[in-house]
Amino acid sequence: LTIFLAFIASALAGYLTGLVGSSNCPISGVTVTILLIVSLLMLGLGATGVQGMAIVIFISAVVCIGGSISGDLLQTMASGQMIGATPKKLQISMIFGVVAISATVGIVIGVLHQAFTIGSTKLPAPQAFLMKGIVQGILGGNMLWPYVVAGAVLALVLILIDLPVLPVAIGIYLPFTLSVPIFIGGGIRYMTDSVLKKKYGSAEEEELSDWELAIKQTGVTPKEKAIRTGLLFTAGLVAGEALMGVVVAILIVLGIQLAIFDIAPVWPGLLLFAYIGVLLAYIPIREIIGHKKTQK
Template identity: 40%
Template sequence: MPEFTATSIVLGVILAILFGGANAYLGLRVGMTVSASIPAAVISMGIIRIILKKESILENNIVQTIGSAGESVAAGAIFTMPALFMWAAEGVGEMPSLITITLIALCGGLLGVFFMIPLRAALIVKEHGIVPYPEGTACAEVLMAGEQGGAKAGSVFAGLGIAALYKLIADGLHLFPSEVDYEISAYKGSGIGADVLPALAGVGYICGPKISSYMLAGGVTAWFVVMPLIASFGGDIVLFPATAPISELGTWGIWSNYVRYVGAGAVATGGIISLIKSLPLIVTTFRDAMKGFGAGNASIDRTAQDLSLKIVLAGIAAIAIIMWLAPVIPLNLFGAVIVIFFGFFFATVSSRMVGLVGSSNNPVSGMTIATLLITTIILKIGGNTGVSGMVAAITIGSVICIVAAIAGDTSQDLKTGYIVGATPKKQQIGEMIGVIASSIAIGAILYLLNSAWGYGSTQLPAPQATLMKMVIEGVMGGNLPWNLVFVGVGIAIVIEILQMPVLPFAIGLYLPIHLSTPIMAGGLIRLYIDKKKFNNEKTKNNVIESGILYTSGLIAGEGLVGILLAVFAIIPFAGGTLGEFIDLSARGISLGNIGGLVFFAGLLLTIMKYSVWNKKNTVN
């Protein structure tokens, strides 16, 4: 049966770049990314089966293996590297070059794959049936249901097309504002609103009602508790870090000057709590991995063939030397050794974590924060301070973040391959191809998005990267408003005591409520479907799966058009830019906030159409 073919490689590379770009845009807006494995598998089946008239589950598996790598490289890169752009904008340090971004992403991605190869037998094979790897198992089920590939691919493409058109109308033509905002004057300091965009509704549906509600709870705490308190007690006081009286700041001024730091403390604490709770699992996994490391596999069975351990060790050594000696990577030998040590440790942790709780709940940010705290303190003690120390710290954090993200993705892909009978060695090579392709693309994507809107702006708040930047600056310079950070720490501890997941709540506290409300809208549709009575369980599963595929398309469609609009924003045209030329609101044509809410309600109805109201999902 065909497996590692030219078709699978080309299609996989295209999907790696597309899903990498879409997830980069999504993550920079809301601080979260979504798994690309299942959408990539479905699109692959639609193209290979319907268009090319071929049937090969193993070929489709290689496509999703290569394609999903783009999402993981993007996630690791956007959580950290925008900090370099923000420092450059502040006059601190220089803009990272495209070669620097590509090499950092490449080193982290390849290390993530190399570290997972000797762990495969212990974590994927020996613990099959014990560690579920939910996304990997689900992707295998989708591949095995290949005869439905055409219809399923149709749902993804429909979501992609509808979201692309919607995004173009909202943020390209500006027929209506994509951010609906209301300040509640009777309750000073509070406000409500929604970014009425497809990706946010899609995230809510995929994450489900519980995670969505935790995020909204964080937003309500910030915008209806903390901010009104600051407005009530602040009065005309000028309180650091703001430079104007609190009474003159308004809701957005209070949020950006104060609540952002409270949220940062909560997110950092949530990440570290996740890590601490995982310590017994970490120790066990690391010990088991060390026992199995280097164990040879004498079997000649195709399904048991991994890349040679000699290639793995040589690859790790080569990457360490490149990080040490390449002038565009600001690391010395000590920094390269730290990366290898923490990288293997957190690759092991990441693989086991995604095996138990899934990729979406993998505390990559917590691992990165822990790495940054330790390395920044070590660098400061060693006298490597100032700009060079901060850049070295974020570089180490970037590589570790990408290692953890790719290790988790590789684990899910290898589990899918194990279930469908793929060749591990070919999947591992495919994962590297996906890493290389997306590493080359991610630098251009980061530069493009920064040129169009700038990181830290309302369009691209880059929440995770801003947090990493604040952590490094806080350790190096001690210039953070620590009281506000510790308020966030206290809130996170209270949430943990109440036995709620801290990270979703903390992200909701950290981000504007305008992101939590549309996510909750998507979550409510999922809640309705979860509670609705169907004829049988098979119909219910079909409805939920169709909704997931359609909303995955929504996320991809918005992300891709977001990148296209970034191109429009920097192309000169008619005395301005192409983006300004197509802007209808500049000509006084706009449907206003009401128009935005009406369009968003229509978008939510399309989710219903492709899930609950889709007659193809009914099973008698």
């Protein structure tokens, strides 16, 4: 059962990675779906209580890891195609990567928990608590099924009116402190796209996806170059934020305090946030400005 579900999750995660990229791949959504299925199976078999919950979490964890590796592998394949790497060498490197991650991920999670406490306001882990609630609700007999049905109906309505379900779902279950930056980032992308369309025009049938832009080697237009530059910058922000979170956690565990204030002041943080927002808009548009100067 675990192997079969992992196969399904890997296929879904790989497909979704091809659509939205590995950083936005909703593997948690795939895992929640598997969690529901396995929980209902365990309930039908009478495996309730702590033991049944442990089995469900274990199976879902295996499935989640399989789906994550699938998405990362396909993303690696895409990146490798840009630099001329062969699939065989990429798969070998992924094997070494999985082994290395298996040896270190427990340590990293332990450090993060010791520094911030997983589940606290500093590290809320909303997906983990969502999964915990599902398992305890189904196997504990106190699942709020009306809310589940309401969510399914809402998703169906959004699909029927041709609106994306994922952004709405993310906005509902993620903490406000996470959903607001996502919304602001989407707004900045919309504004920069509007500027690019105003300058170069746009026909939907001629639009390339972010993936097609990334692998395009020749004949890159200034508009396409601007979009690629923005994608690289935002990808660096995502990766850099994650890495710095681990670095800060290590410093806290080691007792190294670099904080200047006990409580971070609001205005400097807002100014820095605004500065990053301006950079997000300026860096892609800068390509247009540079192109104008070269034409002159």
